[in-house]
Amino acid sequence: MASFFSADWSRLFVPEMSLPEILIRGTLVYLSVVLALRIILKRQAGKVSMSDLLVVTIVAGVCRNPLIRDAYSITDGLLVVLTVLTWSFVLDWLSYYVPFIHALLHPRAVPLILDGLIIKENLARELITEAQLKSKLRRNGIRDPGLVAEAWMEGDGHVSVVPYRPAPRL
Numbered sequence: 001m002a003s004f005f006s007a008d009w010s011r012l013f014v015p016e017m018s019l020p021e022i023l024i025r026g027t028l029v030y031l032s033v034v035l036a037l038r039i040i041l042k043r044q045a046g047k048v049s050m051s052d053l054l055v056v057t058i059v060a061g062v063c064r065n066p067l068i069r070d071a072y073s074i075t076d077g078l079l080v081v082l083t084v085l086t087w088s089f090v091l092d093w094l095s096y097y098v099p100f101i102h103a104l105l106h107p108r109a110v111p112l113i114l115d116g117l118i119i120k121e122n123l124a125r126e127l128i129t130e131a132q133l134k135s136k137l138r139r140n141g142i143r144d145p146g147l148v149a150e151a152w153m154e155g156d157g158h159v160s161v162v163p164y165r166p167a168p169r170l
Contacts, residue, residue, distance in 0.1 A: 015079065026083025034091065034105070106155045113151035116164070126153050137161060 015022070094101040110122050112133060123133060134145065140161040142148060150162040 017079075019079070022079045023083055026079075027087060030084045030087045034087075109152040109154050109160070111150065112153055112159065113145050113148045115150075116146040116148055118145050122153070128153070133159070 017025070091101070091105060095105050096102070110126060111119055112122055112126070112128070113119065118130065118133065120130075123130065133151070136159040137143070137145060137148065137151065140163075142161060142163055145151075147163055148161055149164045150160075152160045154160055
C-alpha cells in the first residue's frame with residue numbers, strides 16, 4: 001500500500017532533456033508535420049471527417065517518440081507542447097506579415113465554375129466529382145451550374161458560390 005502513495009518526484013518534474021534538445025525536437029517535428037499535412041491534406045481543413053481525425057491521431061502518436069524521446073517528466077512534455085504551440089503562433093504571425101509564408105501555408109482559391117461552365121481540369125486536380133460539386137451548389141440553393149457566375153474551392157476547403165444576378169427591370 002505504501003508504494004501506491006509514493007512517487008518519484010525528481011523523475012516526475014526534473015527534465016531529462018536539455019532545453020536546446022527540446023527546442024530542436026519540437027521545432028523539427030512541428031515544421032515537418034505542418035508541411036506534410038499541407039501537402040497531403042491541403043484541401044481537407046474545411047471539413048473534419050472520421051478519416052481526418054484518424055490521420056491526426058496517428059500523426060500525434062507517431063510524433064510522440066521523436067518529440068519526447070520517451071522522456072518521463074511532466075516538464076519535458078510541457079516544454080515540448082509549449083514549443084509546438086509557440087511555432088504554431090509564430091507561423092500564424094509570419095503568415096500574416098510575410099506574403100511568401102502565407103502563400104506557402106494557405107493554398108490559393110481554385111475556380112471550379114466560371115460563367116456557368118464547370119472547369120473539369122480543376123475538379124480533377126482537387127479530386128472533386130461533378131456530383132459532389134452539384135451537391136455543394138444545392139446547399140447554396142442552386143440546382144444548375146449554368147446559374148453560377150463563379151464557384152471557387154477556397155483555401156480552407158469550402159466552396160464559395162456566386163450566382164448570376166437577374167438583370168434589373170426597367
